[in-house]
Amino acid sequence: MADDLTARFDLLADTSAAGQARRLVSNLLAAWNRAEDADVARLLISEVVTNAVRFAGRLTALQLALVAHPDRIRFFVGDGSPLHPVLRTVHPSDESGRGIHLVATLASAWGVVHPPAEEGHGNQEGHGKQVWFELCTGGPTVSRTGVPASQEA
Template identity: 40%
Template sequence: MPQPTTQARPTGCPGYSETLPREPRSAAAARRLVRVALAAWGLDDLADDGTLIVSELVSNAVRHARRESIRVVIDRPEARRVRIGVVDFSQACPVRGNPGATDESGRGLALVGELAEAWGTDPLPWGKRVWAECAQKND
């Protein structure tokens, strides 16, 4: 399996990314990558929300994307803010579901919307990046 990569960003903070198979088990690897990045940045208090967010984004990509791989990307655009993204090869934008009480799926993006300060989709020439941002609260 490919190893995670780090790369310096304009903010001076490294970004973390890893290409993973488009399989349900990749959510566990994505959660580990989020925890590693947040620990390296001293933002451990964002780990619970960050790991739930990346799990939902990976789950959507596994269910709806094309091709055999996805890419998880974690950036730190500001000292107290992280952006967690999943890149895939589908250009179809995610749609927030409106599940009924007995539906077993369709709540993922609603959960992301509740946990994240912001979330969205960046179209790419060959697919898209779905991202969510979390930030430490000012004390």
């Protein structure tokens, strides 16, 4: 769709990655006039990036991508690890393990995908994964014709 906006960034997989990702997301959402999504987006991107650094390790770079549609924004964090985040039971005394619960609770949707294999490497999946989540924007979307998108033929 012509109205979609896309941005991609590479981040070092270190302790500064979550803060850098929060700043990039804040600045980008402000530039895209989507500041109403910034608070939740910063929290969730911080959780996903922190998990990527913790479990993928510092041997890989992280990829951050955002795709803004008129009615939602999808955020992707790619890393080199095949390990998927797990929504596990968390006890009050646990010091970690709540990040994916926040994502599952606050995001409209979330999941994990494997990037396609690089050209010339057969049909095997690429290395690593992308954890994604989506935030829907409030209210009905209106097309360029001024008609709510749900009523267009």
